[in-house]
Amino acid sequence: MKKKGMKILGKGNKAVTIPLTKKPLKQRIKKDLKKNRQLYLLLLPGIISLILFKFGPLFGMVIAFENFSAFKGILGSEWAGFKWFIKIFHDPYMLKLLKNTIILAVLSLVVVFPIPIIFALFLNEIKQKAIHGFVQSLSFLPYFISSAVMVSILFTMLSPTNGIVNNLIKAMGKTAIHFQASPAWFRPMYVFLQVWQTFGYSAVIYIAAMTAVDPALYEAAEVDGANRWVKMLHITLPSIAVSVITMFIISVGNIFTVDLDRILLMYNSSVYSTADVIQTYVYRIAFESSGFPNYSYGTAVNLLKSILAFILVMLTNKAADKYAETRLF
Amino acid sequence: MKSIKKFMALFLAVIMTAAVFSGCGSSSKSGDSENSSGSGNESGGSAKTTDETAGSTSNSYTMFMRSQYIDWIKELKWYDAAEENTGIHVEYVEGPEEIDDTYTEVDQRIASGTLPDSAMVNLAQAKVYGGQGAFADLAPYIAKYAPNLQAYIDANTDYAAYVTSENGAIYGLVKESPIFADLIGYRADQFKEAGIDASKVKTVDDFTTALETLKSYYGEEDDNYYPLSGRDSALRFAAWFGAASYADANGSGGVYYNHEKDGSFNIKADGAYGWIETMKLWYDKGLINPLWISGTNSEGDWESQTLEGSASVFYDYYNRAEWFMENGGPDNNPDYDMQVLNFFQDANGKTIPVTTSTLYQSGCVTAVNSSCDEEKIATILKFIDYFYSEEGITLANWGVEGESFQTGSDNTKSFLADYTTEESKESGEKKWSFLSDRFTVCKPVDQTAFYSWNTNLISDAANKYFISENFLERPTLIYTTEKEEQLTGLVASVYEAECSGLTHFITGDNELNETNWNAFVQEMDGLGLSDIEKIQQEAYTDTFSK
Amino acid sequence: MKKSSIRNKRRITVFDSVNNTVLLLIAVVCIYPFLYILFIACSDGTFLTRGQVDFFPKGFNIESFKYVLTNPKFDIFTGMKNSFIYTLFGTLIAVVFTYITAYALSRPRLKQRYVIMTLFVITWVFEAGIIPQYIVYSKLGFIDNIWVMIVPGAINTQFLLITKAFLDGLPAELEEAAFIDGGTDFQTLTKVFLPISKPILATIGLFNAVSIWNQYLVPQMFLKSDNLKTIQQILKSVVITSGNSGTVFTNVMRNGFTLNQNNMKAAAIFIAMTPIACIYPFVQKYFKKGILIGSVKG
Incomplete structure (x- = not known):
């Protein structure tokens, strides 16, 4: 192969380069197309979807550099340069947004992440198969239920006039709390929903890793006189270490990903001070503004967020590769 | 054989992909060319009607509107007659339920x-998008096809x-609105039971005392009893404290644009602090529903x-007292009696004027798609023009002679x-109704008809209280397209921030004291x-110096 | 085998009973809210307004369900029907597209596979955001078009990666053997790969189905007509915002029971989650298996 290549190069030096080097390429493509015709056909939907639905919106981001008019469209609107980006850095609200976004993300990471691990550890100690199965099945049922239903249920239960939670609070002689409208309660409620909806689901991965542990290890430990806690901490926990690290890295990478559905369903103007995060603000500015929607500004804000998120995911992916010997992609 | 079947299934799937993609392409294309016939399923429907009427396309047109207004239109007998x-x-092409x-x-x-x-659309949209070419300039067509409207x-x-833009174009038609203010409704039976003489509730302080009496009387057995409740925004009492937003020759304060009547307040007014202090008192003592304050009622x-x-x-809305009487109040409780409270007086015994609606408003503007041909525009204008003819005005305000008036x-x-019989019909049933504050069509409003279409409870109250001395001056301001666009953007962000701050x-999330208040006003x-106020003031000068 | 059975026969300690009880309690807490909604729906409205319903229904009746289902303003049926259609077709197309794309991208013969895969990953990690998405999709004709629920999300990069990882993990000899027998790609795919890919197909099918059924933002942005709305949108407008639609929620008397908006909302919520609750016991074991297949490669 190498020699052949050399020869072509040699001939090319004698001014016949272009037709001779191109021809085999063309032929190769032809041959490849013929041989893999069906393969390319199978790939077609994927390519079309990639171009239209994944690159299309990326192209649409140019409106961040335009004075976008809904009527004139992406191609017809006039150019605005970096106007909107400059505005972002002068907009005091942006700091608040960034703060809200990060607090919510860190909070849900710190609180949500350990719960499935603890749950899985204790679930693993249940030796009665029926109870084990029953508990696990019920625990990830909420994952199936939509945010709309979950939020509806939460608000019904927390209703200050007739919800069960406030009935209990009132029974204890305290005044009812207006959870739905309280900025201070927004974050706890968001995180609570996140836990409720995902802990059973996340635990499945850990439980699976635990079942893969060789029973001989436990038996050996038992012979050495280890009790439950020792086994749990020294055999079970290390067995899921790789999964834990991987999941943690994924969670860090996704720190900018909030459950937009859930916030949009939960929030109202009285909790904006804590509930408004970058994504909801972008949504609000475009789809819920009572003035003219500023599509360009919203896109510019989102573009900056996307760049930050992109860098973060790339870094964590590297970290995963290094520390967990696994990659997200 | 099985594998061939599977192969076929797969192949079909691929074909389907292609079909889907091409379908999308063509549907977007048809969307462009058929702009005039609405979107998606509607286009099918209108195409059908076009076929049925065999070429007489000029007899119908499509209109996008808030869905609730469409529901109301479908119940109106006089509309069918029109x-x-x-x-x-x-x-009608149904829009969302909420107006925003x-x-x-x-x-x-x-x-x-x-x-x-x-x-x-709203007026700012009509002017801005109209200027960009999205809406047709109706001025020449009105002159040609709508003589009554032209005369108006x-x-x-x-x-x-x-309605006219600086370039002389008319991109949207504004409706006329009746003029009215909100009224206080109260449970007369409960007042009596709690020992309150409603006729003695004359000032805002009396009102607060009455609420306290009610709370202590009914709050005992019902944890969820809050004497004062409502919907939408609770920030509607500013006028009682002389803190309504305004625009006049001396200047402008607060957000006046789009808040001439509802949610009108001026945080820089002398009374604004007292207003919030009083509301805080109501809130702290459980006199006002906290859910309402937080905007979730x-x-x-x-x-x-x-x-x-x-x-x-x-x-709330002036005929609401009546509504409660008609919609189940007395059914649940035979003693149920909703009455209208008098307007409040200030310390000197002078009636405190309140905010009212304005004759012309920037909402509910009819705009015509620029892709319509002349024939279609003529049809649209012909329909609107009818409601500016004498026959149309009578029909829309009074109905049919001998039948409804x-x-x-x-x-x-x-x-x-009969108001009660007609208005208490099940929703969806055809009825006579003349609630002219609703958007049905652009038409001149007959104020007499508007007030008469009520039970005695409300029409008496309207005649008694709706006099010009009791109303604050609510001038109609005219903005340039550029200013109006700027204003809508500013109002959208400032007004929301004001509401949330107040x-x-x-609620006490932010302590109410002079320092915090001044910081809030500054923020x-x-x-x-201040930009909003400046634009409003300039608009006032421009409007009234001409 | 024998050894482990000895382990299982061990006597039940205090730890076991406490642990079992606590975890069972957690499981009950997980589903109690769903029962609570049912209790509210079945209670008399007067008790609800006074906040007297806690752990059991009071003034038991099922009028609220009848009312919500028969009142056309609630539109529960339309929402359920639409959501069902979108989920069914969306899942079907998503599974087919994801699978064939993953198949093509896992063939070493395809030289461009790294480029294409990288492009997929880039568009996955770098989000365009909802505004450009809205504008571009609307230009593609997706406003009020039910295909918006089915086509654009059909190839989810994450599921594509999982499927591709699964196919990469299959021995290369499988394909070689098929090709020696003179098979084409279509034949290899259907005869050789499809039969052994059932677990991964079930996984991505389930994941897709759940995500389509539960979607709120996409239909909310694109599906405007009432007759296209999903059950989630209807829940949002009926239960959470409840909007300006005073006519829907005025109190009504039915067979001697007061229905107020709380009963009606609870009934609507309960009806909306019934289908999932019904199929859940049957699919949950496949779902559990699915998560594992997906997690093999992290």
């Missing part, structure tokens, strides 16, 4: 090119000024509370149709409140 008389049918969402969807429909022949415009120069919540006795007082010997009209003062100025 379609019959003009021979024009309007195919409706305008937002207009932006979206413009962005996606799915706007029907005409649409309900000529006779009402303020109307002409209000829906209309349904409020109605339940008021019907079931968990709330006794409200300050009669003319007396002194040439005055009075309703034959709410935090009331709002920084956000653009």
Whole structure:
């Protein structure tokens, strides 16, 4: 192969380069197309979807550099340069947004992440198969239920006039709390929903890793006189270490990903001070503004967020590769 | 054999992909060319009607509108008569339920090119998008096809000024609105039981005392009893404290644009601090529903509370007292008696004027898609023009002579149709109704008819209280397209921030003291409140110096 | 085998009973809210307004369900029907597209596979955001078009990666053997790969189905007509915002029971989650298996 290549190069030096080097390429493509015709056909939907639905919106981001008019469209609107980006850095609200976004993300990471691990550890100690199965099945049922239903249920239960939670609070002689409208309660409620909806689901991965542990290890430990806690901490926990690290890295990478559905369903103007995060603000500015929607500004804000998120995911992916010997992609 | 079947299935899937993609392509194309016939399923429907009427396309057009208004239109007997008389049918394209969402969807429909022949928009949208070419300039067509409307415009120069852009074009038609203010409704039976003499409740302080009495009387057995409740925003009492937003020759304060009547307040007014102090007092003592303060008390919540006795007082749309009497109040409780409270007086015994609606408003503007041909525009204008003819005005305000109204010997009209019977019909049923504050069509309003279409409870109250001394001056301001665009943007962000800041003062999330208050006012100025006031003042000068 | 059975026969300690009880309690807490909604729906409205319903229904009746289902303003049926259609077709197309794309991208013969895969990953990690998405999709004709629920999300990069990882993990000899027998790609795919890919197909099918059924933002942005709305949108407008639609929520008397908006909302919520609750016991074991297949490669 190498020699052949050399020869072509040699001939090319004698001014016949272009037709001779191109021809085999063309032929190769032809041959490849013929041989893999069906393969390319199978790939077609994927390519079309990639171009239209994944690159299309990326192209649409140019409106961040335009004075976008809904009527004139992406191609017809006039150019605005970096106007909107400059505005972002002068907009005091942006700091608040960034703060809200990060607090919510860190909070849900710190609180949500350990719960499935603890749950899985204790679930693993249940030796009665029926109870084990029953508990696990019920625990990830909420994952199936939509945010709309979950939020509806939460608000019904927390209703200050007739919800069960406030009935209990009132029974204890305290005044009812207006959870739905309280900025201070927004974050706890968001995180609570996140836990409720995902802990059973996340635990499945850990439980699976635990079942893969060789029973001989436990038996050996038992012979050495280890009790439950020792086994749990020294055999079970290390067995899921790789999964834990991987999941943690994924969670860090996704720190900018909030459950937009859930916030949009939960929030109202009285909790904006804590509930408004970058994504909801972008949504609000475009789809819920009572003035003219500023599509360009919203896109510019989102573009900056996307760049930050992109860098973060790339870094964590590297970290995963290094520390967990696994990659997200 | 099985594998061939599977292969075929797979192959079909691939074909389907192709079909889907090409389908998308063509549907977007058809969307462009068929702009005039609405979107998606509607286009199928209108195409059908076109076939049926065999070429007489000029007899119908499509219009995008808030869905609730469409539901109301479908119940109106006089509207059907209008379609019959003009021979024009309007195919309504349903928008969202909420009015703000409706305008937002207009932006979206413009962005996606799915706007029907005409649409309900706000004035700023009509002017801005009109200027860009999205809406047709109706001025030349009105002159050509709508003689009655042209006569109206000529006779009402303020109307002409209000709807005309700087380039002389008319991109949207504004409706006339009746003039009214909110009224306080109260449970007379509960007042009596709690030992309050309603006629002695004369000042805001008396009102607070009455609420306290109610709370201590009914709050014992019902944890959820809050005497004062309502829907939408609770920030509606500013006028009682002399803190309504305004624009006049001396300047402008607060957000006046779009808040001439509802949610009108001026945080820089002398009384503003006292207003919030009082509301905080109501809140702290449990006199006002806290859900309402925080903006999560829906209309349904409020109605339940008021019907079931968990709330006794409200300050809302002027005929609401009547509504509660008609919609279940007395059914649940035979003693149920909702009455209208008098207007409040200040310390000197002078009636405190309140905010009212204005004759012309920037909402509910009819704009015509620029892709319509002349014939279609003519049809649209012909239909609107009918309601500016004498016959149309009478029909829309009084209905049909002999059926819904009669003319007396002194040439005055009075309703034959009974308000209670008509308005208590099940939703969806055809009825006579003349609630002119709703958007049905652009038409001149007959104020007499508007007030008469009520039970005695409300029409008496309206006649008694709705006099000009009791109303604050609410001038109609005319903005340039550029200023109006700027203003809508500013108002959208500032007004929301104001509401949230005031709410935090009331609930105690932010302590109410002079320092915090001044910081709040300063923050709002920084956000653009002072810019808003400046634009409003300039608009006042421009409007009235001419 | 024998050894482990000895382990299982060990006597039940205090730890076991406490642990079992606590975890059972957690499981009950997980589903109690769903029962609570049912209790509210079945209670008399007067008790609800006074806040007297806690752990059991009071003034038991099922009028609220009848009312919500028969009142056309609630539109529960339309929402359920639409959501069902979108989920069914969306899942079907998503599974087919994801699978064939993953198949093509896992063939070493395809030289461009790294480029294409990288492009997929880039568009996955770098989000364009909802505004450009809205504008571009609307230009593609997706406003009020039910295909918006089915086509654009059909190839989810994450599921594509999982499927591709699964196919990469299959021995290369499988394909070689098929090709020696003179098979084409279509034949290899259907005869050789499809039969052994059932677990991964079930996984991505389930994941897709759940995500389509539960979607709120996409339909909310694109599906405007009432007759296209999903059950989630209807829940949002009926239960959470409840909007300006006073006519829907005024109190009504039915067979001597007061229905107020709280009963009606609870009934609507309960009806909306019934289908999932019904199929859940049957699919949950496949779902559990699915998560594992997906997690093999992290």
